[in-house]
Amino acid sequence: MRPLKKAIFAGALLATSSFSHSGLIGVQHVVITSALAAMGNSEGYIQVGEFEAFETGSGINVAHQANGGSASSLSFWGGHPPMQAIDGDFSNIFHSRGNTTSEFLRVDFSAITELSSINIKGRSTGFNHRDLFNIEFFDASGGSLYQALNVDARNGLTTFGLPNTKTDPGSVPVPATAALFLVGLAGVTASQSRKTKKA
Incomplete structure (x- = not known):
């Protein structure tokens, strides 16, 4: 030759x-807030039955607590702490105590990762009209990588793919x-x- x-x-x-990459690169944590609270609606409680984040290539749910994921929040209602959103049990939920824009559910990964898609499930036992979320993805320095607005989980489990960081030739x-x-x-x-x- x-x-x-x-x-x-x-x-x-x-x-x-x-x-070679096909997902959102450099994600360290995700913050979930209520889209209804952002609209000034008094029903803006955050109710998450399960949040899953899938690593590109391996398909591993890096949000799961068994895979090193951790969850935190401003507040929670009764026996519904944030870790119930990432425990793999779809029958229980995280529930915020408040209904304002200051409420959040934050999910941290054990390492910076590339995500291909996420699943989010709302509340399955009534009050599911509240399950409209804004989801923002952050890098290790706290910079915003991507934001998904009005993610609708009012009818159960919602799945959506994340943008390919390398799709744009300029990137x-x-x-x-x-x-x-x-x-x-x-x-x-x-x-x-x-x-x-x-x-």
Whole structure:
């Protein structure tokens, strides 16, 4: 294989690897709030029967407490603490004590991860009209990566896929782009050098 062709082939492999991800990259924690509270509705209690977050590739639910997930909140009602939202038991719920915009359910992962999708289940025993959520995804420094508004779990379990961080061509990492360019340049230089020697 000629040097230029080798360079193009190597560059193609590099470009392919730079697009190998297929989810939201760099997620450290998620914050769930009530969409109704944000609208000023007095029914803005947070009720979460279960929250699941699936790692890209492995499909592991990294939110589950058995996989290192942890949950916290501003308050909770009676015997419905935040950890009940990530315990794998769909029959119990987390329930906030308050109904204002200051209430939240936060789920932290044991490591920074790439997520492909999430599931969220609301309350199945009445009052499910409250189960409209805003869900925000954060990186390790507390920066917002993505926000999903008005996620509707009023009819049970809701699943939705997360955006592919690498979908936008403008999001291709600069180091990968530079490396691709250098590989191509090296191939052209080698090809020209070979032609000069033959002459």
